[in-house]
Amino acid sequence: MSTFNSSSDSLASQRSxxxxxxxxxxxxxxxxxxxxxxALVLGAQATAKxxxxxxVPLMCGANFAxxxxxxxxxxxxxxxxxxxxxxxxxxxxxxxxxMGAALAPLARHLPGRKIFPALFVMxxxxxxxxxxxxxxxxxxxxxxxxxxxxGMWVTWVLFTYAGAKLGPLIGxxxxxGFDMAFTAVFLVLLRGAWTSxxxxxPWFVSLAVAAPTYLILPGAWYVATxxxxxxxxxxxxxxxx
Amino acid sequence: xxxxxxxxxxxxxxxxxxxxTRIGGFLLLRNRTLSPRTLAVLEAVPGCVLISVIAPxxxxxxxxxxxxxxxxxxxAWRLPLLPTVIIxxxxxxxxxxxx
Numbered sequence: 001m002s003t004f005n006s007s008s009d010s011l012a013s014q015r016s017x018x019x020x021x022x023x024x025x026x027x028x029x030x031x032x033x034x035x036x037x038x039a040l041v042l043g044a045q046a047t048a049k050x051x052x053x054x055x056v057p058l059m060c061g062a063n064f065a066x067x068x069x070x071x072x073x074x075x076x077x078x079x080x081x082x083x084x085x086x087x088x089x090x091x092x093x094x095x096x097x098x099m100g101a102a103l104a105p106l107a108r109h110l111p112g113r114k115i116f117p118a119l120f121v122m123x124x125x126x127x128x129x130x131x132x133x134x135x136x137x138x139x140x141x142x143x144x145x146x147x148x149x150x151g152m153w154v155t156w157v158l159f160t161y162a163g164a165k166l167g168p169l170i171g172x173x174x175x176x177g178f179d180m181a182f183t184a185v186f187l188v189l190l191r192g193a194w195t196s197x198x199x200x201x202p203w204f205v206s207l208a209v210a211a212p213t214y215l216i217l218p219g220a221w222y223v224a225t226x227x228x229x230x231x232x233x234x235x236x237x238x239x240x241x
Numbered sequence: 242x243x244x245x246x247x248x249x250x251x252x253x254x255x256x257x258x259x260x261x262t263r264i265g266g267f268l269l270l271r272n273r274t275l276s277p278r279t280l281a282v283l284e285a286v287p288g289c290v291l292i293s294v295i296a297p298x299x300x301x302x303x304x305x306x307x308x309x310x311x312x313x314x315x316x317a318w319r320l321p322l323l324p325t326v327i328i329x330x331x332x333x334x335x336x337x338x339x340x
Binding site for chain 2: 059188
């Protein structure tokens with residue numbers, strides 16, 4: 001990193017920030033398109049469960065973590081059970097603890113006033129793209145990450161709201177297979193993170209634990225048990241390197 | 242308490258809990274030097290979480306769902322994101338309708 005701070009230098013870095021932001025938006029376009037059907041389905045399901053239309057973008061903008069929002073909608077009633085939904089939100093989003101930790105060594109050079117607002121829009125996809133980009137280029141690019149994240153946030157809020165408004169018309173989108181888009185997006189992200197079979201053995205441990213947990217326990221426990229057992233496996237398998 | 246107010250409070254509690262998860266790990270681990278083993282665990286996080294979230298798909302009791310998942314897996318293995326999503330959604334819709 002340059003230690004000079006001349007005006008031409010900061011201008012150049014500003015320009016490259018804008019370019020980096022646009023690169024983030026551009027490279028995340030396929031993800032944004034993948035968001036559309038999921039957002040529409042979530043909005044539609046939410047109004048069917050008793051959300052008013054404006055509460056849907058409120059939740060999706062303030063929380064911005066799709067998995068927990070699907071769980072919240074699944075558990076929603078009028079009036080909703082606040083404690084249950086908050087607990088399940090914590091469970092589903094506990095992965096953010098580890099995601100933030102993985103980001104920390106790459107973002108040490110950033111001041112708190114930049115990183116704490118940036119963390120508000122960290123989601124699975126923008127985090128994965130930001131980290132993959134940092135690995136490829138050797139430096140974490142905050143504007144690139146913000147380009148991916150903010151594009152995703154705006155898309156998510158707008159299209160969940162559209163889903164809420166169109167709810168009664170498109171409520172049966174799941175019958176046409178649109179809910180599978182979620183799985184497809186996740187599998188492509190997994191393919192991108194695949195290095196070798198040896199390296200990804202913990203994934204299979206996660207799958208082998210999460211799937212039966214889902215069949216046995218109610219709620220979102222399968223996410224926690226699956227993720228934790230995969231990480232325990234990663235801890236012990238790491239010794240062989 | 243009105244249902245509307247309770248809905249807003251529930252959404253607010255979700256937002257607070259979620260933001261705490263976002264900054265929690267970052268704050269706890271930001272100034273530590275991580276061992277290779279810790280790094281190996283952190284590298285495994287995204288994959289373990291993603292596969293766990295979609296794990297219910299792998300144990301569906303409906304043949305159409307499992308076949309749709311197999312097609313999605315094949316597409317995801319070979320193709321970029323958008324074609325994968327399109328193939329997956331179309332195949333799932335058709336299989337649910339005809340099986």
